[in-house]
Amino acid sequence: MIIEKIDKSRFTPEIFNIQSFGTAFADHMLVCSYKDGKWGEPIIKPYGKLEFTPAMSVAHYGQGIFEGMKAYKGSEGDVFLFRPEKNFERMNKSAVRLDMPEIPEEIFMEGLKALVDLDRQWVPDIYGMSLYLRPVMFATEEAITARSANEYLFVILTAVAPNYYNKPLSVKVADRYSRAANGGVGYAKAAGNYAGSFYPTHIAREEGYDQVIWTDDATHTLIEEAGTMNVMVRIGDKLLTAPTSERILNGVTRDSMIELAKSSGIDIEVRKITVEEVYNAHKSGELKEVFGVGTAVVVNNYVAVGYGDERLELPDLPLEESYGKSLKKKLVDLQMGISEDPFGWRIKVEEKLVEA
Amino acid sequence: MIIEKIDKSRFTPEIFNIQSFGTAFADHMLVCSYKDGKWGEPIIKPYGKLEFTPAMSVAHYGQGIFEGMKAYKGSEGDVFLFRPEKNFERMNKSAVRLDMPEIPEEIFMEGLKALVDLDRQWVPDIYGMSLYLRPVMFATEEAITARSANEYLFVILTAVAPNYYNKPLSVKVADRYSRAANGGVGYAKAAGNYAGSFYPTHIAREEGYDQVIWTDDATHTLIEEAGTMNVMVRIGDKLLTAPTSERILNGVTRDSMIELAKSSGIDIEVRKITVEEVYNAHKSGELKEVFGVGTAVVVNNYVAVGYGDERLELPDLPLEESYGKSLKKKLVDLQMGISEDPFGWRIKVEEKLVEA
Ligand SMILES: Cc1ncc(COP(=O)(O)O)c(C=O)c1O
Ligand SMILES: Cc1ncc(COP(=O)(O)O)c(C=O)c1O
Numbered sequence: 203m204i205i206e207k208i209d210k211s212r213f214t215p216e217i218f219n220i221q222s223f224g225t226a227f228a229d230h231m232l233v234c235s236y237k238d239g240k241w242g243e244p245i246i247k248p249y250g251k252l253e254f255t256p257a258m259s260v261a262h263y264g265q266g267i268f269e270g271m272k273a274y275k276g277s278e279g280d281v282f283l284f285r286p287e288k289n290f291e292r293m294n295k296s297a298v299r300l301d302m303p304e305i306p307e308e309i310f311m312e313g314l315k316a317l318v319d320l321d322r323q324w325v326p327d328i329y330g331m332s333l334y335l336r337p338v339m340f341a342t343e344e345a346i347t348a349r350s351a352n353e354y355l356f357v358i359l360t361a362v363a364p365n366y367y368n369k370p371l372s373v374k375v376a377d378r379y380s381r382a383a384n385g386g387v388g389y390a391k392a393a394g395n396y397a398g399s400f401y402p403t404h405i406a407r408e409e410g411y412d413q414v415i416w417t418d419d420a421t422h423t424l425i426e427e428a429g430t431m432n433v434m435v436r437i438g439d440k441l442l443t444a445p446t447s448e449r450i451l452n453g454v455t456r457d458s459m460i461e462l463a464k465s466s467g468i469d470i471e472v473r474k475i476t477v478e479e480v481y482n483a484h485k486s487g488e489l490k491e492v493f494g495v496g497t498a499v500v501v502n503n504y505v506a507v508g509y510g511d512e513r514l515e516l517p518d519l520p521l522e523e524s525y526g527k528s529l530k531k532k533l534v535d536l537q538m539g540i541s542e543d544p545f546g547w548r549i550k551v552e553e554k555l556v557e558a
Numbered sequence: 559m560i561i562e563k564i565d566k567s568r569f570t571p572e573i574f575n576i577q578s579f580g581t582a583f584a585d586h587m588l589v590c591s592y593k594d595g596k597w598g599e600p601i602i603k604p605y606g607k608l609e610f611t612p613a614m615s616v617a618h619y620g621q622g623i624f625e626g627m628k629a630y631k632g633s634e635g636d637v638f639l640f641r642p643e644k645n646f647e648r649m650n651k652s653a654v655r656l657d658m659p660e661i662p663e664e665i666f667m668e669g670l671k672a673l674v675d676l677d678r679q680w681v682p683d684i685y686g687m688s689l690y691l692r693p694v695m696f697a698t699e700e701a702i703t704a705r706s707a708n709e710y711l712f713v714i715l716t717a718v719a720p721n722y723y724n725k726p727l728s729v730k731v732a733d734r735y736s737r738a739a740n741g742g743v744g745y746a747k748a749a750g751n752y753a754g755s756f757y758p759t760h761i762a763r764e765e766g767y768d769q770v771i772w773t774d775d776a777t778h779t780l781i782e783e784a785g786t787m788n789v790m791v792r793i794g795d796k797l798l799t800a801p802t803s804e805r806i807l808n809g810v811t812r813d814s815m816i817e818l819a820k821s822s823g824i825d826i827e828v829r830k831i832t833v834e835e836v837y838n839a840h841k842s843g844e845l846k847e848v849f850g851v852g853t854a855v856v857v858n859n860y861v862a863v864g865y866g867d868e869r870l871e872l873p874d875l876p877l878e879e880s881y882g883k884s885l886k887k888k889l890v891d892l893q894m895g896i897s898e899d900p901f902g903w904r905i906k907v908e909e910k911l912v913e914a
Pocket of ligand 2: 807
């Protein structure tokens with residue numbers, strides 16, 4: 203690993219007041235290029251522009267995958283990652299489906315830790331805030347022909363993360379547009395999945411909603427997931443979430459919430475959820491909560507779910523009565539190093555991993 | 559329009575011997591950026607690298623669309639475009655679906671003509687060759703947050719085009735993977751559609767095929783289209799092609815072939831085609847031809863269609879007996895200015911449109 207340190211840090215404490223997500227980049231980034239069938243040496247260098255040809259294939263054919271994770275700072279100043287091996291594994295699953303080279307564990311893990319260690323002052327020690335970590339890989343080959351590229355760049359970017367949404371969301375159940383096909387790339391964190399979702403989200407916004415809850419593309423009868431969140435539904439005192447499938451991203455937060463729910467004695471069931479049962483549960487007064495879970499949003503308890511022309515309003519339960527809010531607190535407490543970690547999810551980033 | 563001419567052209571006649579598609583870029587490119595809700599002034603400048611941040615949103619969220627068209631040189635030295643207004647319209651349909659700004663007709667059309675005029679020596683005057691034209695638009699905003707970008711770059715690249723495939727192809731009918739969802743982006747020329755198709759194509763190649771014929775994702779029973787081609791099937795003396803839909807790209811070549819078939823007295827029908835009827839037609843000896851049609855490939859008569867574990871071999875008909883080959887000749891003759899153009903499809907690129 204080559205380290206090129208920035209001459210003078212751009213850090214100022216005011217950066218922690220940032221309101222927008224994914225724009226306040228820390229001092230450094232990691233870059234590593236793939237060519238002639240092999241990965242080169244990773245380089246940590248000042249964050250900034252690079253030279254690319256506009257013929258680079260990701261801009262034409264969309265071979266791009268990414269991950270989203272966070273670094274947290276505890277009250278003692280320790281910096282933690284949360285289940286980073288999950289993101290590493292998922293990144294390589296995405297790589298296989300997009301016909302891209304897998305990234306070696308050492309480059310991903312050691313690179314990530316070294317980068318976070320070097321920019322540790324950028325990790326906010328503020329409850330609910332974090333440094334967002336964005337591993338990304340994209341095709342850079344200078345060739346406009348529709349085939350897998352032979353050259354790629356793996357990059358890790360980091361940016362100070364305020365709350366992703368500073369309000370509870372309202373979501374529209376998809377009845378016209380879709381995010382993923384059977385036999386498609388829905389389970390991968392593939393660039394194209396997001397681009398395809400923006401227009402339907404735009405339409406939903408015009409109808410007064412913030413996000414879309416995706417359903418299966420053939421019948422629009424099954425609840426799948428939301429924009430950048432898996433979805434959990436509470437009917438009565440039972441918490442439900444859809445099984446992952448080739449159409450649904452296997453979220454790390456979803457998995458962690460399932461474990462936390464179980465260990466909290468919440469009755470949670472992983473099974474298919476129909477739009478109809480959610481609608482009926484609302485009519486009968488049994489629909490207590492619907493919430494989205496994901497790294498960026500953590501947990502967002504929805505205020506309303508749109509179904510056709512109807513807007514199903516949801517109650518705003520207090521923390522102690524809400525599964526979503528109470529599990530969110532458990533999760534964040536664990537991530538920030540406030541509570542015990544019986545699962546072994548928290549990984550401390552050692553200091554001075556890197557000799558610069 | 560700003561024109562920055564190259565100091566010294568990189569053109570040499572040997573470039574016309576190139577074998578690989580999409581790598582021999584001509585001297586210039588057109589770039590035009592979108593920011594603050596409006597398009598800037600288009601600039602024609604020497605082809606080459608530009609500076610981009612690795613946080614640019616296309617690499618993360620896949621907002622990228624493109625077009626593919628060609629410039630042809632007739633025996634008198636005239637340079638022609640072929641139905642460019644079709645590509646312009648489709649580009650903007652793609653833009654809407656991907657929640658990207660539409661490109662004004664003037665920038666697209668005048669930019670394209672000026673660029674081709676300036677680099678007209680790069681258009682081969684060799685039958686069957688052309689200068690491939692690649693309008694592309696992608697998100698450049700420096701923000702890693704899953705929403706539509708606010709900044710884009712529109713670029714037109716051009717590259718000397720040899721035959722896309724120098725052999726007839728064999729294709730595998732998809733029975734596991736899919737290209738497009740109902741309510742998805744299949745009809746758009748969206749970057750992510752291609753990335754998603756590479757791995758299934760990779761698998762097909764391992765099974766001895768060159769490309770995949772996509773089927774509907776819910777049942778895999780309907781023939782849709784191939785990698786970068788629409789598909790035509792000849793059963794007996796009837797030519798069939800699937801109707802376009804939200805899952806299928808509305809190809810300019812497909813449309814032109816339908817018109818040429820009609821005007822040649824070929825019995826052509828646009829209707830759904832089942833995998834089963836193609837299979838049965840092969841068994842009964844009625845399956846005469848299956849071919850792909852698209853700008854890059856023009857027309858490619860397949861030698862075999864794979865269905866499950868079976869490889870359905872197709873006869874190699876001589877030009878005068880083959881619908882695919884005879885229509886291909888009609889199309890190329892028209893494009894190259896050799897035959898009459900009763901349809902008004904050929905657009906001559908005037909000389910010195912640009913005062914440099
Ligand atoms: C489509 C989609 N679903 C769900 C999630 C949640 O996954 P995770 O909890 O691993 O962040 C994400 C990622 O943020 C996502 O992009
Ligand atoms: C997916 C797909 N289908 C079909 C086609 C054929 O379209 P056209 O004839 O306009 O080139 C293309 C474009 O090349 C394509 O990318």
